[in-house]
Amino acid sequence: MTITPIIGIEAHIELKTKTKMFCGCDASHFHADPNTHTCPVCLGLPGALPVPNKTACEWCIKLGLALGCRVNHSSFFERKNYFYPDLPKGYQISQYLRPFTVDGILDLDGHKIRINRVHLEEDTGKSVHLGGDTLLDFNRSGVPLVEIVSEPDINSPEEAKKYLLKVQQVVRYLGISDADIEKGSMRCEPTINIKIEDGDQTFYTPLVEIKNVASLTGVMTAIQFEIDRQIAQFQEDKIVKNSTNKTTRGWDAEKQQTFLQREKEGSADYRYFPEPDIPPIEFTANDVEAVKSTLPEMPDQKIKRYINDFGLSDYDSNLICESIDSSEAFEYGISVFSTEKENIKKFANLYINGLKEHLNKENKEIEKEKINPEQVFKVIKMASGNVVSSSVAKNLIVQSYEFGVDVENYAKENNLIQVSDTIVIEEMAKKVITDNPKAVADYRKKPLSVGFLVGQLMKASKGSANPTLAKEILEKLLSQ
Secondary structure (H helix, E strand, C coil): CEEEEEEEEEEEEECCCCECCCCCCECCCCCCCCCCCCCCCCCCCCCCCCCCCHHHHHHHHHHHHHCCCEECCEECCEEEECCCCCCCCCEEEECCCCCCEEEEEEEECCEEEEEEEEEEEECCCEEEEECCEEEEECCCCCCEEEEEEECCCECCHHHHHHHHHHHHHHHHHHCCCCCCCCCCCEEEEEEEEEEEEECCEEEECCCEEEECECCHHHHHHHHHHHHHHHHHHHHHHCCCCCCCCCEEEEEECCCCEEEEEEECCCHHHHCCEECCCCCCEECCHHHHHHHHCCCCCCHHHHHHHHHHHHCCCHHHHHHHCCCHHHHHHHHHHCHHHCCCHHHHHHHHHHHHHHHHHHHHHHCCCCCHHHCCHHHHHHHHHHHHCCCCCHHHHHHHHHHHHHHCCCHHHHHHHCCCCCECCHHHHHHHHHHHHHHCHHHHHHHHHCHHHHHHHHHHHHHHCCCCECHHHHHHHHHHHHHC
């Protein structure tokens, strides 16, 4: 028996426009006092007419283009009718028949995930459940919301997470949203069923859409739970997919399980029809080209360029290009030697293993303005000439970034200039041997363990000892 999960994902991205999708209300609702960013339009009061946000429309097309989609030059909004307390009009203005962009591709390490559509709609309000009461906050109602609908080309929880991270990366490179899942500016709803091949027979379990998943880890856990549940359910009842047995299940993060919410609606249940208060929207070829011209160099393009032009590894290129801020900071750092491959490679090592590692520990984001390319060049020259050790070079990069020091003066003032004087290193080595009898005994049994003693010597010298000489002198003394 062969079991293949079939997963499609609807990802909803809140755009960070200044105003809402169809009115002039402030769209920044996070942590705002309830119902303070509202007006007759986003509250759905009778007679209030919607006016589309031009920037939101252009950003939706921009995202579609970044995901390789084709733009529909003639498009329109529709009413998606359903009743829920946080939907004040009783319908949502969305797109169905002619979304702004369709038929894209997102490449995950060679696995092509097809994008069905990238369309624009308005967000709903927010229900807040307190005890037995439900309170409604309409600050979020009407905020521009882009929906990215993938085809069911994802085959594992891990790939689902990787897909969402890639979508998040693309959105952040474009600068159109923070795409923060924990803050709710990016939300996702996986749809899952299982293909079961048993001999010459093939079965498909009923489709399930999962709601209320609030983290990337939660996405993986929820999908894995649902895969296991569907397999067990099929083994018990042998019920297969048909046109009527789609269901929506919620995710209970506390119990780590999905639970039945309702039978899944089909498109006919929403009674889509063109929004009568908004005329069709036409985009000329020039309009599309104007949006296309604003696209930055995307992460996959940057990675390819770093590999081809700079000679960096795929691994290092991916780490540097994790965010647009990271890649821009890196490129600013190499601006004084941008054609010298060897120096670029050396800075990549200092950048990843020195600066980024430091910032990750401190939970800080990179700030391009704090990088001094001249100081970067000095550090690389000092390390290349064995004036400082590699560990000291990493420290100097951090010191320059955090405190704006002159690295040459800092290294001298703090005795970080690499010591190559064999007499000085020998004195340090003798003390390390005396202070670490157990490590010496371990070395006599297993010579490869000399690394610990070298580390102790480097620590004693504050990283200033020449590591090659330190190892040679230690081994010489230990052999006597």
